[in-house]
Amino acid sequence: MSALPRASELGLIACTVCGLVCRNVPGDPRLDGDGVGDDMACPRCGTTLRRRKPNSYVRTWALLIAAFILYIPANVLPIMRTASLNDVDDNTIISGVVELWRAGSPNLAVIVFTASIVVPVLKFLALGTLLVSSQRGSGWARVQRAKLYRLVELIGYWSMLDVFVVALLTALVRFSVLSLVEPLPGVIFFGLTVVLTMLASMSFDPRLIWDGKDTDD
Amino acid sequence: MGMSSPEALLICEHCDTVYRRRTLARGDVARCARCEAELERYHALSVNAMLALILTAMIVFVQANMWPIVTLGLSGQQSSTTLWGMILAMWREQAQVVSVLVAATLFFFPLLKMLLLGWLLWFARAGRRAPGFVRLMVILHYLGPWTMSEVFVLGALVAIVKAHTYFDVTPDPGIYAYAALTLLITVFAGVDLRQLWDDVPEETA
Ligand SMILES: [Zn+2]
Ligand SMILES: [Zn+2]
Numbered sequence: 023m024s025a026l027p028r029a030s031e032l033g034l035i036a037c038t039v040c041g042l043v044c045r046n047v048p049g050d051p052r053l054d055g056d057g058v059g060d061d062m063a064c065p066r067c068g069t070t071l072r073r074r075k076p077n078s079y080v081r082t083w084a085l086l087i088a089a090f091i092l093y094i095p096a097n098v099l100p101i102m103r104t105a106s107l108n109d110v111d112d113n114t115i116i117s118g119v120v121e122l123w124r125a126g127s128p129n130l131a132v133i134v135f136t137a138s139i140v141v142p143v144l145k146f147l148a149l150g151t152l153l154v155s156s157q158r159g160s161g162w163a164r165v166q167r168a169k170l171y172r173l174v175e176l177i178g179y180w181s182m183l184d185v186f187v188v189a190l191l192t193a194l195v196r197f198s199v200l201s202l203v204e205p206l207p208g209v210i211f212f213g214l215t216v217v218l219t220m221l222a223s224m225s226f227d228p229r230l231i232w233d234g235k236d237t238d239d
Numbered sequence: 240m241g242m243s244s245p246e247a248l249l250i251c252e253h254c255d256t257v258y259r260r261r262t263l264a265r266g267d268v269a270r271c272a273r274c275e276a277e278l279e280r281y282h283a284l285s286v287n288a289m290l291a292l293i294l295t296a297m298i299v300f301v302q303a304n305m306w307p308i309v310t311l312g313l314s315g316q317q318s319s320t321t322l323w324g325m326i327l328a329m330w331r332e333q334a335q336v337v338s339v340l341v342a343a344t345l346f347f348f349p350l351l352k353m354l355l356l357g358w359l360l361w362f363a364r365a366g367r368r369a370p371g372f373v374r375l376m377v378i379l380h381y382l383g384p385w386t387m388s389e390v391f392v393l394g395a396l397v398a399i400v401k402a403h404t405y406f407d408v409t410p411d412p413g414i415y416a417y418a419a420l421t422l423l424i425t426v427f428a429g430v431d432l433r434q435l436w437d438d439v440p441e442e443t444a
Contacts, residue, residue, distance in 0.1 A: 026253070026256045026272055026273050027257050028255045028256055028257065029250050029255045029256075029257050030255065031437065032257055034248070034250065034257060036250035036252060036255070038252065039376075039377055039380045040376065040377075040380070040436050041249075041252070041433050041436070042317040042434060042436070043248040043250055043257075048334065066372060066373075066436060066441075067373055067376060067377050067436075068377070080273065083444075106405075118401075121401070122400065122401060124396070125400060125403070125404045127400045130396070130397055130400050133393065133397070134397055137393075148313075164272060164274070165273075165275055166274065166412075167251055168254065168274040168276065169275065170277060171253075171254070175384075179384060179385075179387055179390060180382075180390055180393075181393045181395075182340075182344065182390050183390055183393055183397065184386055184394075185337055185340065185341070185394075186341065186345075186387075186390060186394030186395070186398075187325075187390045187394045187397045187398045187401070188337070188393055189325040189328070189329050189334075189337060189338075189341050190308070190320070190325055190394060190398040191398050191401065191402065192325070192328045192329060192332055192334075193320035193324045193325040193327075193328035193376070194309065194311050194319070194320050194398070195311065195317055195318065195402065195406075196318050196328075197311075197313050197314075197316055197318060197331070200313055200314060200316070201313055201405065201406075204332055205329060205333075205337060209334060209337055210334055210336045210337055213241065213336060213337050213340050214336065217340070220384060224384070228252075228253045228254065228274075228276050229252075229253065229254055229255045231254070231274075232254045232255065232273065
């Protein structure tokens with residue numbers, strides 16, 4: 023037994039919801055997380071006990087790909103229309119950032135750029151990398167990969183920023199013919215992208231990072 | 240299968256490493272030696288303090304939702320909105336998906352979270368498990384990442400700066416209430432709610 027024993031080596035299993043440590047039969051096929059005959063429940067909270075999140079790779083890939091597909095119209099299509107007496111202007115996410123920069127708020131422009139562009143792209147790249155490397159059982163940079171996953175979990179929901187900006191401006195800018203703001207379909211795609219990437223990172227099981235061949239301990 | 244002295248062992252949820260639990264002193268954070276994730280941290284907040292925080296947050300939340308967030312002025316006309324004004328506007332403007340997202344992440348989920356916590360802590364204060372404890376704790380766990388009030392505060396700031404180019408902008412009390420709410424959320428963010436499972440034992444349910 024290594025200095026840092028893992029739950030599976032000790033025949034233990036942690037409840038993902040309440041954290042309770044339970045004993046389980048080593049090698050019990052019912053706990054593989056494949057959804058077949060998973061009928062062992064946590065004695066404390068009733069959640070089905072699984073060694074790993076069920077179908078983690080398949081689910082995460084599916085959600086990530088779906089999120090990526092929606093991310094394209096989210097960026098290409100305008101998210102907001104601003105109309106005034108003599109001018110109609112359709113804004114995309116990126117043109118909104120540019121406008122904010124020009125309006126004299128480079129700091130805020132950087133924040134919006136980070137939340138709307140950098141974070142989603144980082145999520146696609148990070149989760150893609152985590153999926154591929156874990157599926158190959160790679161022992162490469164495990165600690166860094168584990169940290170990357172926690173970063174994705176931590177910052178993921180900040181991407182909703184632009185959705186809230188559009189909603190607030192839509193409700194605020196109501197000056198009949200003088201000035202109006204309307205949401206455009208891009209914002210719907212963007213909102214759904216954020217939700218899907220959050221679901222994707224939730225369905226990835228970080229314990230898979232450590233499940234491959236042991237090379238470092 | 241049975242419980243394996245749950246107080247004695249601790250499993251890192253990020254890499255499955257098993258640890259023997261140790262008592263944490265003030266300011267201590269236990270980290271996983273394998274993946275460096277946080278295992279446990281000392282919580283300075285007593286149940287009473289948490290309950291006080293939650294009750295404060297509820298009051299602030301009601302104000303943040305009742306009061307207008309910001310007022311715009313253009314050629315003598317005024318326009319302001321509340322959170323629900325945003326939700327209804329998005330619904331009317333054919334963005335129902337966004338309307339539901341905003342309502343869920345900024346209103347229903349935060350409200351539900353506070354109500355659940357208030358309920359659970361109220362009973363925990365007397366060392367008892369609230370009626371429905373197990374189910375409510377599970378709901379609380381899944382609610383975790385879906386409350387976004389702090390993101391909204393930043394979003395409101397961005398919207399104000401954007402609107403400032405074309406309109407006279409007056410921040411309203413709602414935005415300050417939201418800022419206060421964010422502060423409370425930040426204080427609460429370090430609390431591991433799972434401690435309630437251990438804090439209030441099952442026997443007294
Ligand atoms: Zn449990
Ligand atoms: Zn760990």
